[in-house]
Amino acid sequence: TQLLEQSPQFLSIQEGENLTVYCNSSSVFSSLQWYRQEPGEGPVLLVTVVTGGEVKKLKRLTFQFGDARKDSSLHITAAQPGDTGLYLCAGYSGYSTLTFGKGTMLLVSP
């Protein structure tokens, strides 16, 4: 069974602070996706990373895929209240289904 461990589970910060969320596994993934889920809604895809060492930027969000393709991180610069939500990573290993982490719940207060 492939597992994705996300840390921290909960994060409560003030507007303007920076933060990093981690997604780790002992398994190798051919690609990894990050989603954000807001209360009462389904997850929405933010980014897909496929190459070891790859870095992708989406405005104030920076995603990195580890060199060994076993881990990934999401860094948010100058967090805003609109960034509040559950951040989920999901890995695909080639065995046809996505494996989701349990998520990091982020609360950004004004």
Next chain:
Amino acid sequence: KAGVTQTPRYLIKTRGQQVTLSCSPISGHRSVSWYQQTPGQGLQFLFEYFSETQRNKGNFPGRFSGRQFSNSRSEMNVSTLELGDSALYLCASSLNPMGNQPQHFGDGTRLSIL
């Protein structure tokens, strides 16, 4: 372009009953996957359908079943409901079988078992 539509949004049932949830994928998407989301276990894969055939099944009891119609719409059924079945049930669609395809999620059906 309309997104993934799940009905109903909320459902309250009692133990022992059965329930059917519906999912209409994005137009043109032929793959539909179902997930159960709970605070303790997170998002857990239930099953995936493509071209009316179940391609993959997660580690859930046989009380959980599903099907896909020729128009790609999908339904999932849970029989003999248990208290532990209370969860948010999410449906996701993609153009092709899951793989590393982006999953487009609906807003879910919140099922509460009394």
